[in-house]
Amino acid sequence: MNTLPNNLKQISLFLERLPGIGEKTANRLAFYLLRLPERDLKEFAETIGSLKSKTKLCRVCMNLTEDEICSIDKDTSRDHEIITVVEEVLDLLSFETGNIYKGVYYVLHGKIDPLNHIGPEDIYIQQLLDRVSELTSSRVNGLKKTRIKEIILAMNPDMEGEATAMYIRDRLKEVKKHNGVYFKITRLAYGLPIGASLEYADYMTLQKSIEGRNEY
Ligand SMILES: [Zn+2]
Known part of the structure; x- marks a missing residue:
């Protein structure tokens, strides 16, 4: 050397x-x-x-982008009423590589991890809740209009991921109640081993887990 x-x-x-x-x-x-x-x-x-x-964060979904809004959110052929919440951009890339999903995303940039002093306020949870709240409280002709069909919680199947999913699920239920709207909250059906990382999952496994997702 x-x-x-x-x-x-x-x-x-x-x-x-x-x-x-x-x-x-x-x-x-x-x-x-x-x-x-x-x-x-x-x-x-x-x-x-x-x-x-x-490189900046997409102002819609927090994905990385060179523009204000990322290419996924700009894509009108995608179903913008289904949002998959992931921990990291790399998880989003895993779904995109397999071409198995046609909805949009929300990137938290982390997970709740009390041992490392990362609380809900340290990642983009509040922004997600604000966005969901905004999308489900707009009124068209005096009628409430839900513009979300489903939110898929795709946190990793480890302890912190599970805690993060539970926290978000409970807060989303509050939003549903407050806005008087219905949308599904689902969690991936894990054929993935506990402790596995979505980033390294092959797309067949991911496809199975997204097809078999359960209401959460
Ligand atoms: Zn975006």
Whole structure:
């Protein structure tokens, strides 16, 4: 490692900070970068440089986007009356990869985790409740109009995920009662092992769990 030129060493050390990358892989990747055409490297560097400033949260669903509203919420062919609530953007990507779901999402960016001092107010639960409240309380011609058919709670099947789902379910029930509306609240039917992560679930398993979801 010490025999590497300084800039190559720096890049290797940076790559080593990425998840799942050890020293050997980091070195290999750094050498690979060195062999790329200058133009590709510059483009890559510019993209990385603007990653933070260009990426923001969709103001509808908190998904990551370069615009105000993400491509999923802009897609009129999707069913906007079915909302799947996920912990992380990576979970959303798992559903999208399998092309098994045609509704929209809401991303919490975390889960309730008392041991690590993460409470409901630390993730985007209130924003979700506000959104649901707004969608179900609008009046058309004096009649109440529900613009949500179903909310699918797709938190991971671990203790924190379960606690988060229960908390949201109870708060959503309050919204239903308050607005005098009905929509289904469901939880994925887990063929997934307890403690498994949605991020790593194959799409067949995800498809089964979304098809067999239960009212919660
Ligand atoms: Zn969105």
